[in-house]
Structures are given as structure tokens and as C-alpha cells.
Amino acid sequence: MHAVRLHAFGPAENLTYETVEDPRPTAGQVRIAVAATGVHLVDTAIRAGDKGPMPELPALPTVPGREVAGTVESVGAGVPADWLGKRVVAxxxxxxxxxxxxxxxxxxxxxxxxxxxxxxxxxxxxxxxxTTMGILQFAELDEDSVVVIPSAAGGIGTLLVQYAKHAGATVVGLAGGPAKVARVRDNGADLAVDYTDAGWPDEVRAYFKGLGDGGRGDAEGRNAGRGAGGRGDAGRAATVVFDGVGGAVGRAAVDLLGAGGTHVTFGWSGKEGPVTLGEGELAERGITQVNPLGPAMMQRAGGENPVRVLELAALEAYAGGYFTPAVQRFPLREAAAAHRALESRGTSGKVVLIP
Incomplete structure (x- = not known):
């Protein structure tokens, strides 16, 4: 079979497309003929030699990738034969x-x-x-919510926009560049803004002021006195910021929160790091910061296997019309190009390799 292997940690060019032996399923396992495989930012970190959330770096050479979909083509001992031929994801x-x-x-x-x-x-x-379903556990969304989503054209951001709109929230989606902004708008955001434009926070505040002035009849007076960004202007303010970007963009988005708002931080896609709020600012502004990743997310999901609980929730959200994932496809042999595009923020939606 063909696979992409990593022989040395380093740049994307270290990913090579090779012919390797077919893997064999052991007891309790299946072998999947892969039709699509996901690329994650964690994959790029591991490739560079940073284990990220993993317990340790893999032994080299290694075949990266942990998200696959395809057809079961063989089974190991103890696995029911009726799995054969089924379309699956894992x-x-x-x-x-x-x-x-x-x-x-x-x-x-x-x-x-x-x-x-x-x-x-x-x-x-x-x-x-x-992951999106896990993040959503930490923010109750309804028709009174005003949600700001940095990186709204990304994989998680796309799903957050869709879910928030289904919940009836007012959604502001941020993205870098006109093409991505157009995708965010087409995805249903009430306002799509280019965060590479230095004046974008003022554009959002003007939009919030319009809401308070009657842009939505049910909004009038609801945030009276707390202002757009919690700074005393007339109008509404953000109630939730879903921040997976961090840095200057994340900081500016947090500044749009009004009293009682929540900053849900789940990583950072740039080199500036996450937005960390001190206890003084949190108390003075009356806002909350939560990080749902890790044990907090698993505990909130509950069950004997919380990861599977969240996977099933995501599949059910798709079946219920809440989610339609956006994907950007690359041929498997172009895995290095996919990594470069993801690291440079040159992608939209979930990056997927197609064998």
C-alpha cells in the first residue's frame, strides 16, 4: 500500500509518500480501506517534534494521522464478521x-x-x-446569545457558527481575507468580518450598537448600560466568545464581551499564544473564562467512555441538521502541502487527505 511516513522530526518536507507493507489486524481489530483521513494541527506539531497533548512522541519512522473513514475490508480474531464491507469512521x-x-x-x-x-x-x-460538541457544553446558547467566533472559517469555527445559528443566537464570525469571510457569511453568520483589517473591532461594535438601537426587536434594552464591549456605549455586547485563535485577534474579541459574558478558550492557532485573563480583569468586568479542553471536557461529557459520548453527539448533530462539516481535500501524496497550508492559515474547514 501507499502511505505517508515521517523519518525525522522537522518541516513539512520530511513527510514522504512511500510504498510500505499492508498492516494486519490483530485480535479485536479491523482493517479499513481508507477513503479519507484527517489532518489536525496536532499532527503538524508532532511532525515538528512537539508532542503537544500526546503522552510522548511516536517512534520513527511513523505514519501520522488519527482520524479515518472508509470501508472495513478485513477483521481480526473476535471481531464479528458482519463488520466486513461496512462504511465506518473512527x-x-x-x-x-x-x-x-x-x-x-x-x-x-x-x-x-x-x-x-x-x-x-x-x-x-x-x-x-x-471537540466542538465538548466546547459547546460550556456555553448555553439561545436566542438571547450574541456570539463572536474567531477563526470562523476553520473546522471547529464552521461548526460553531452552524450550531449557534440553530440555537437562535446572533453570530459574528471572524476570518482572514475576503474569500474566507465570504465562506463564513455563506455559512450563516449574521456578520462576517475580516480580522486582517485593523478596524474590524469598530465594525463589530457598530453592528452591536445597531442591535441595541432596534436591529432586533427582542434585543432592545437587554444590555442597556453595559455597552458594546462592556465599555458604556449604547447597544449590545457579546455574551460568548469561542476563541481558538488567541493572540491579538483573541484579545480584541474578548474586549467585545459585556458583563456576564464568557470567554471559552480552546487553544491558539497563531504564535502569539492564548489570551489569559487575570482575576482582577475578570472581576472588574464581570466576565468568566473557561478552558474546556482535557479533563474538564471529559468530566462534563460523562459516561464510561466520554470520548465516544462526544463522537456520538457530533454524529447525531449531523443527522439532526445542526452540523454540515466544511472540508478541504488534498491528495494523500500531497500531505506536506496540506501541512504547510494548515500552518499558514491557508485552509478553510477540516483538512482531509484522499488516498
Missing amino acids: HIGFAPGGYAELTVTDAARLHELPDGMDFAEAVGLIGTGR
């Missing part, structure tokens, strides 16, 4: 192996796909979708 966990034409994983990780679900969309749900 997050294969800490064990890499997704950037390949074939991969193996535990049968317990499989989710059967409904008829009509695209393999690439399924990949966008099994990792990105489950």
Missing part, C-alpha cells in the same frame, strides 16, 4: 497510522456511517465534531 487514538491507503484500529472505536454521509465529512465529525 478516531484511532494515540496510535498513528491514518495517512495511508489501509489502517488498523480497534473495532470498539468504529462508528457505522449512515447512507449518504460523505467519507470526508465523516472525518470532519469524528475529531473536530466531537
